[in-house]
Amino acid sequence: MLSRTNVLTYLEDSTRRDPNATAVVDESGTYTYARLLEDTQRIGTALASRGASGSSVIIMLRKSELALACMLGTLQAGAFYVPVDTDAPAHRLQHMAATLGDALVVAGEKNVDAVHQALPEREVLVAEELLRHPVDAEALEAARSHVLSCDPAYVMFTSGSTGTPKGVAVSHGAIASFVDEFVRTFGFTSEDRFANQAPFDFDISVKDVYGSLAVGATLVLVPRELFMQPQALVDYLEKNQVTVMVWAVAALCIASAYHVLSPGRLQSVRQVLFSGEVIPRKHLDAWLKCLPNTRFVNLYGPTEITCNCLYHVVDRTAAYPQGLPLGRSFGHCEVLLLDEADHLVTEPGKLGELVVRGPSVALCYVGNPEATARSFVQNPLNSMYHDRVYRTGDLADLLDSGDLVFRGRRDNQIKYMGHRIELEEVDKAFEDLPGVQRCRCAFDTRRQRLRVFFEGTADEAALPRLVADTLPASMRPSSITRVDSMPLNKNGKVDRAELLRTHFPTKSKEGR
Numbered sequence: 001m002l003s004r005t006n007v008l009t010y011l012e013d014s015t016r017r018d019p020n021a022t023a024v025v026d027e028s029g030t031y032t033y034a035r036l037l038e039d040t041q042r043i044g045t046a047l048a049s050r051g052a053s054g055s056s057v058i059i060m061l062r063k064s065e066l067a068l069a070c071m072l073g074t075l076q077a078g079a080f081y082v083p084v085d086t087d088a089p090a091h092r093l094q095h096m097a098a099t100l101g102d103a104l105v106v107a108g109e110k111n112v113d114a115v116h117q118a119l120p121e122r123e124v125l126v127a128e129e130l131l132r133h134p135v136d137a138e139a140l141e142a143a144r145s146h147v148l149s150c151d152p153a154y155v156m157f158t159s160g161s162t163g164t165p166k167g168v169a170v171s172h173g174a175i176a177s178f179v180d181e182f183v184r185t186f187g188f189t190s191e192d193r194f195a196n197q198a199p200f201d202f203d204i205s206v207k208d209v210y211g212s213l214a215v216g217a218t219l220v221l222v223p224r225e226l227f228m229q230p231q232a233l234v235d236y237l238e239k240n241q242v243t244v245m246v247w248a249v250a251a252l253c254i255a256s257a258y259h260v261l262s263p264g265r266l267q268s269v270r271q272v273l274f275s276g277e278v279i280p281r282k283h284l285d286a287w288l289k290c291l292p293n294t295r296f297v298n299l300y301g302p303t304e305i306t307c308n309c310l311y312h313v314v315d316r317t318a319a320y321p322q323g324l325p326l327g328r329s330f331g332h333c334e335v336l337l338l339d340e341a342d343h344l345v346t347e348p349g350k351l352g353e354l355v356v357r358g359p360s361v362a363l364c365y366v367g368n369p370e371a372t373a374r375s376f377v378q379n380p381l382n383s384m385y386h387d388r389v390y391r392t393g394d395l396a397d398l399l400d401s402g403d404l405v406f407r408g409r410r411d412n413q414i415k416y417m418g419h420r421i422e423l424e425e426v427d428k429a430f431e432d433l434p435g436v437q438r439c440r441c442a443f444d445t446r447r448q449r450l451r452v453f454f455e456g457t458a459d460e461a462a463l464p465r466l467v468a469d470t471l472p473a474s475m476r477p478s479s480i481t482r483v484d485s486m487p488l489n490k491n492g493k494v495d496r497a498e499l500l501r502t503h504f505p506t507k508s509k510e511g512r
Contacts, residue, residue: 005149005176007210008075011037014190014216021190023213024065025240026221031065033216039069039131041140044076046133047104048143050125053078056103056155058096060084060115061127063200063221068209070106070127071154071200078143079104080152082167083201085490086111090118092165096157097122099167099367106130149173155366156203156303158491167366174306177359179210181332185311186271186297188244190216193268195242197222197251202491203303204275207246217244227251230258234265241268246299248276248492249283256283257437257455257485261290275299275308277493278406278424279324280431280438288316300326300406304375304390306360309333310404323428325403326396333358336389337396337404342380348398351407355379357389395422414443416450419474423496426477429470430454433463440486441477442496444504449478453499455486479504 312327435458
């Protein structure tokens with residue numbers, strides 16, 4: 001009998017409970033659990049016949065039921081899937097393919113030619129053709145018989161914003177350890193309808209996909225185009241009666257920035273869970289006002305620990321003067337706060353790095369043993385036995401309540417005018433000012449200048465005087481620029497480097 005930690009059992013168990021329940025809604029229609037399972041078996045049989053078992057399958061499809069069926073079909077074939085954005089640059093796809101070695105490649109009919117151009121030496125399988133393959137139950141059983149909970153289920157590549165993208169390999173067991181705890185903590189049921197915001201190559205989608213499959217809920221795939229049409233986005237969520245939103249902060253800010261939220265809208269939504277970066281207080285307040293009876297939860301966790309390790313349920317009566325907490329750990333893992341000497345931080349207010357241990361820690365960075373060795377290390381607090389932990393590079397401190405609060409990243413800690421500065425601290429100081437909806441600070445290393453970019457109606461000329469009350473001279477920016485919207489990187493976070501490239505290009509002659 002297959003272990004529960006093979007994540008396909010989520011789909012199979014929910015199908016047995018109610019095969020006619022709606023599993024997925026996409027732009028083409030609705031799909032029952034029975035239909036989704038059969039589609040995965042067809043695709044799985046086709047991939048198994050191609051020798052996929054034990055290998056990887058790159059999937060380049062627009063977000064849809066077919067894309068999901070290809071992902072789960074890959075698991076049916078005893079392989080692991082690698083979702084890739086259909087708009088990914090050729091050099092990024094080539095890097096992934098080279099890293100993965102002999103991976104099979106699956107694409108939709110509409111983008112097969114583009115994939116062929118990027119990977120001329122590879123055969124590209126057409127998803128729609130795989131779907132027509134008859135199911136071979138014996139072949140599927142044989143393909144899955146060698147899969148263990150410690151084997152990878154997927155690889156997701158990081159954004160690569162600071163260097164070469166790294167492929168994070170996550171096992172069946174890691175997914176199951178998180179999803180079981182996630183579902184239990186937030187009480188999801190078969191009556192829920194998850195509004196999937198994130199693309200399938202972004203790990204926020206893992207919570208939507210496996211969270212809904214685990215309880216037999218409905219996964220509503222929100223079309224990408226709607227995130228450029230805030231009013232239509234809200235209308236779509238209402239039309240589909242969504243109850244759960246597990247979204248990136250940047251996506252939530254789209255609706256709140258364009259003032260399409262108002263009391264009485266989105267009344268079916270009972271839980272909003274957000275992550276990815278610190279949510280500006282003004283945007284959070286707009287959502288709280290729109291949904292007075294909805295539970296809001298701040299989630300934290302990098303891809304390398306399988307989605308999330310910390311959570312905090314927002315207290316509507318709290319002012320949070322020290323920032324919205326990351327909260328406390330889920331039950332399946334432990335989060336350590338270590339100082340620069342790798343000693344456990346127990347004193348409130350003292351800065352440390354977040355380090356995570358538990359069964360949800362990823363396997364490795366595929367094909368990159370050096371990066372793996374730097375980040376996935378022996379627990380420095382344990383010399384008795386093998387105890388692998390992941391060093392996040394994220395900084396936090398403790399509140400008196402025992403909750404952790406995010407204080408920036410090690411790689412966002414800069415040296416400016418002789419002082420160490422956290423860019424997030426500058427962000428927050430500006431976001432506290434009237435008329436500033438969102439702020440991101442970036443360090444222009446070539447010119448050694450601190451640059452601030454903001455969304456909102458504030459007077460740029462007045463902001464230096466206003467922020468002087470909260471920021472010391474060493475943290476005040478050289479320039480303040482209003483932007484219509486913040487550029488996002490592949491993982492849905494604000495791209496600070498792109499802000500600099502757009503507004504202060506390298507070839508410009510400053511001061512002339």
